Amino acid sequence: MKIQNYIWSAIVMFLLYGCFDDKGNYDYTEVPAVQVVEYITNEEELGSFWALTVGDVIEAEPVLKFTGDSTILALTYEWVVENSTTQELKTIGTExxxxxxxxMGGxxxxxxxxxDSLSGYQTVDRGINMWPTDNNSTSEAWMVLSEIDxxxxxSILENVSNWEGSNYVYRFREFVDYYPLQNEGQELGGSPVKIMNHWLGSGSSSAPGMLLVLQNGGIGPVYLGNQDYRRTLYLKDDFINGVLPNVVFKDAVANSKSHVLLSEDGGLYMKAVEHLDVWFAGKYLDVPANVEGGMKIDRLIRMSYSGNITGTFALDVMHHRLLYIQNENDLEYGGTWGDANAITEIYTEPAAGITLALNDLKDLDILYCGSYVGSVQSEWGIPDRTADMLMFYKDNRAGSETVGQYCLYTFRFAFDxxxxxxxxxxxxxxxxxxxFQYAIREDGQFFVSPHGDLEFLFFSSGGNNGELWGYIFRGAGGTDPVKLFDFTGRKIVRISSTDSGNGSGSSGMDLTVALETGEIYMxxxxxxxxxxxxxxxxxxSESYGKIIDMRYDGPSKNAI
Structure with a gap:
């Protein structure tokens, strides 16, 4: 039962008490009021209520202020705890x-x-917030994959941010090298590549998920539970023959029905999910996928979970084109296999002023590709979320009006x-x-805001890529790029975000930046x-070594 229901039940009981106790005597006497002024606690002794371990003993006693004659009151007390992580609600004290x-943790x-047991008067005070950790469950966290020694x-940065009065205070509990702690001392031991979130097809905002920690060497790539970060399966056991292909992995993407691995030699290893509500249903094939005429994939771009189409874009450098790896199938409708993992060429709808076609990307140095959620007016005049993509490149096409310049290209992906x-x-x-062409560094970091009316592009610039810049690219000309923050020469190695917040209101959007020094800024x-x-x-406050990847682990709609 939610605490609001608990409080409402108490109010109803108070009203009923007054009705049942009504003897017809209407000579009213004002009931004294009680107010909690503060709490005397042992928080200082424990260090902080925000850094507890399950099993710690907390003590709290209210300092009360009365309005009226307190001697006529017969007070009783009930302490109730609500766990926002598990939704558990229970009484923990009556003194x-x-x-x-x-x-409990969370x-x-x-x-x-x-x-007041005589009059039925009751007051409720939200007294104390805290965050004990039990190593079995976290609510939301940033995950960091890095290389140390x-x-x-x-590692994880557990989000314990919350309102304190009228101020929202950002706090993160830092757990460096967390994997051995949760896995009986076992070390990953390899060369880190990527963290990838996985959810079941019916899993949504709060369902537990899985994480793929992709690495080469060591114990190999592993799946972890996204709440306790304990190993659930080795990736090799997710292959049809129980053996990893003899390749060096470069990237991984997971959608509800289509999972894709990319190797350094441009090969795609694919898995079609056979049951949308069961983990590890279906297996990866141990031979790379192919299409007529061949392909060599340089990078994968997962489309946002929040758009109206999901799937994966793949950049084919053999034929200089963008491909689409489909995530849809008819499994849940007809019970037979459909088109998940189908690889198709992307055709470009002709448009005025557009010279670039996605099946002819020759003579472009593509620096960055990123998916984001756009918007379009439906035929009924209602805004509809769309699956959009931004490509940032240097134009080397002879005769092009923008030859030799850095350019951007965006498109909406839809079904005709x-x-x-x-x-x-x-x-x-x-x-x-x-x-501002001078500000672009080809070895820099780029990131497009995952969702937002204003469409932000963030990039590193300056000496040693130590400056964070931003550019609002929406509209006919966009805005002038601006330097948002200077890290004083410390190189930016990763820019990321959650998938929430559109940047157009006071709440804004989250942005997380990792530096080569191992520091993380939010x-x-x-x-x-x-x-x-x-x-x-x-x-x-901790150093995370050479940071390779960062990813937000929370509700699926908020994950990149």
Whole structure:
């Protein structure tokens, strides 16, 4: 039962008490009121209520203030804890002073119900918030895959941010090299590549998921539970013959029905999920996929979970084109296999002012590709979320108006029901602002905001790629790029975000930046910051070594 229901039940009982106790005597006397002024606790002795371990004993006693004659009150006390992580609600004390040995982990809110047993008067105070950890469950966290002393290292930053009065305070509990702690001392031991989130087809905002920690060497790639981070399966056991192919892995993408691995030699290893509600249903084939005429894939781009189409884009450098790996099938409708993992060429709908076709990308140096959620007006005039993509490149095409310049190209990906094919509908093709071409570093980091009306492109620039810049690219000309933050020469090695927040309101969007020093900075960005710059909302106190990948582990709609 939610705490709101608990409080409402108490109010109803108070009203009923007054009705049942009504003897017809209407000579009213004002009931004294009780207010909790503060709590005397043992938080200082424990260090912090935000850094507890399950089993720690907390003590709390209210300091009360009365309005009226307190001597006529017969007070009783009930302490109730609500676990926002597991939704558990229970009574943990019935004395004025609470002494409780914590027996649950997660974000906890403790409420104090004070009742006058004579009049039925009751007041409720949300007294204390805390976060004990039990190593069995975390709610939301940033995951960090890095290299320390030449070996892969999996760490987490557990999100314990919360409101304190009228202020929202950002806090993250840092657990460096967390994998051995949760897996009986076993080390990953290899060369780190990527972290990839997995969810069941019916899994949504709060269902437990899986993580693939992709590495070469060591114990090999492994799946972990995304709440306790314990190993559930070796990737080799997810292959049809129980053996990994003899390749070096470069990337991985998982959608609900289509899982894809990319090797350094451009090969795709694919798995079609055979049951949408069962983990590890279906197996990877141990030979690379192929299409007529061949292909060599350089990179994978997973489409956002929040768009109206899901799947994966693949950049084929053999034929200089963009391919689409389909995620849809008719399994849940007809019980027979459909088109999951079908690889198709992407055709471009002709549009005025557009010279680029996605099946002819020759003579382009593609620096970055990123998927984001756009918007289009439906035929009924209702905004509809769309699956969009941004490509940032240097144009080397002879005779092109933008030859020698850095450019951007965006398109909406949609199904053409007349021709019965997926198509790219171009939105923008233009050179990056001329006065700021100098700011682009081909060895830099780029990141497009996953969802937002204003469409932000973030990139590293400056000496040693130590500056974070931003560019609002929406519209005919976009805005001038601006330097948002200077890391004073410390190289940016990764830019990432959650998939929530559109940057157009005061809440903004989250942005997380990793540096070659092993530091992690977190920011909140909205459109006004493109005139003022940004300041960190949180900075790590630990060093995470050579950071390779960062990914947000929370509700699936909030994962990149």
């Amino acid at each position: 004025k002073k609470l002494i409780w040995k914590t027996d 974000f906890l809110s403790i409420y104090l119900f004070i009742t 030449g070996k892969a290292c999996f 029901f007349e021709q019965w094919v997926f198509k790219a509908y171009p939105k923008i093709e233009r050179a990056f602002p001329a006065a 920011f909140n960005v909205h459109n006004s910051h493109f005139g003022t710059g940004i300041t960190p909302k949180w900075v790590s």
